[in-house]
Amino acid sequence: MFAFAYHQYGPPDVLRKVEYPDPRPKPDEVLVKVYATTVSSGDWRARSLSMPDGLGWLGRLVFGVRKPRKPVLGTEFSGVIEQVGTKVTGFKIGDAVIGFPGARFGAHAEYITMRAAGSLVMKPATIPFEIAAAIPFGGTTAYDFLVNKGTLRAGETVLVNGASGAVGSACVQIAHHIGAHVTAVCSSSNAEMVRQLGANRVIDYQTQDFTTEGAHYDMVVDTVGSAPWVRTQHALKRGGRMLLVAGNASDMFFGGLKARLRGKKLIGGVASERRDILKTVVDLAEAGAFSPVIDRCYAFDDMPLAHALVDSGRKKGNVVVSVVS
Numbered sequence: 001m002f003a004f005a006y007h008q009y010g011p012p013d014v015l016r017k018v019e020y021p022d023p024r025p026k027p028d029e030v031l032v033k034v035y036a037t038t039v040s041s042g043d044w045r046a047r048s049l050s051m052p053d054g055l056g057w058l059g060r061l062v063f064g065v066r067k068p069r070k071p072v073l074g075t076e077f078s079g080v081i082e083q084v085g086t087k088v089t090g091f092k093i094g095d096a097v098i099g100f101p102g103a104r105f106g107a108h109a110e111y112i113t114m115r116a117a118g119s120l121v122m123k124p125a126t127i128p129f130e131i132a133a134a135i136p137f138g139g140t141t142a143y144d145f146l147v148n149k150g151t152l153r154a155g156e157t158v159l160v161n162g163a164s165g166a167v168g169s170a171c172v173q174i175a176h177h178i179g180a181h182v183t184a185v186c187s188s189s190n191a192e193m194v195r196q197l198g199a200n201r202v203i204d205y206q207t208q209d210f211t212t213e214g215a216h217y218d219m220v221v222d223t224v225g226s227a228p229w230v231r232t233q234h235a236l237k238r239g240g241r242m243l244l245v246a247g248n249a250s251d252m253f254f255g256g257l258k259a260r261l262r263g264k265k266l267i268g269g270v271a272s273e274r275r276d277i278l279k280t281v282v283d284l285a286e287a288g289a290f291s292p293v294i295d296r297c298y299a300f301d302d303m304p305l306a307h308a309l310v311d312s313g314r315k316k317g318n319v320v321v322s323v324v325s
Helices: 041-048 056-063 136-149 166-178 188-197 229-235 249-260 275-287 300-312
Strands: 002-005 016-019 029-039 077-084 096-099 111-115 120-122 157-161 181-186 201-204 217-222 236-244 265-267 294-299 318-322
Touching: 002 300, 029 041, 029 096, 029 300, 041 300, 077 111, 120 275, 136 166, 136 217, 136 236, 136 275, 157 166, 166 181, 166 188, 166 275, 181 188, 188 201, 217 229, 229 236, 229 249, 236 249, 249 265, 294 300, 300 318
Parallel strands: 157 181, 157 217, 181 201, 217 236, 236 265, 294 318
Antiparallel strands: 002 016, 029 077, 029 111, 029 318, 077 096, 096 120
């Protein structure tokens, strides 16, 4: 099989299309022919080692001290099962599936093996492969933070900082589905898009600072790391929650204590990659309550160009790579 791999950290041109032996599933695994994948912010961080302030050392510990520990990136995919292990009972050859290897990576390839009991679910027939591939990363992150960690409730006010990205656009849709009043922070060029996703109000971060305008929210979600606690605390109601999807080292490690001293909460950590969360967001997508935003879809051979778009910081939603054209 062919895959895109990297053996040193750096810009998109460190990626090389290489040939590997076709993987074989273990007894509890399935072999999936990948139809579509994405380049996520997780792939960008792993490839470039671009980490939030103060967390560069953690990046090397996670991804590899001297060189990448996992040369084939790719956190999510859609595809069709071609082989099943001898102990697999929940899937069969020919099943169309959505998979979320997450931090295990490996989806930037023509084939991938996944544990049948892992984060792998059936793909609804109504959802195209390219859209299906973009559901797991943004959808599960948004759902885990909003619902599981933040316990967002109908009628509450929530502000989403970075509302036009993969996670941010998912947050807007899921918060709207829950019944919250959603304020979206993004550039003016993406304002109409996030309104169509369900935002009740849009703030242009280039001309307005939501932390100084005087409004107070039940919840603020920072998906891009540009709203540290020292500023965001002023936009939270007493007892309000800040969800830190991305942020600096100080807020990651000490934000909870700083927030409690102000009678508020700061909730961070890593989003769960559990199968039940993936199944929930896929069900939401099938019901029409959530649809991942797609910026562009590239051919497999153009994988470095897809990485370059993510590196630019100007993508809207997800960047998809079609492996099977």
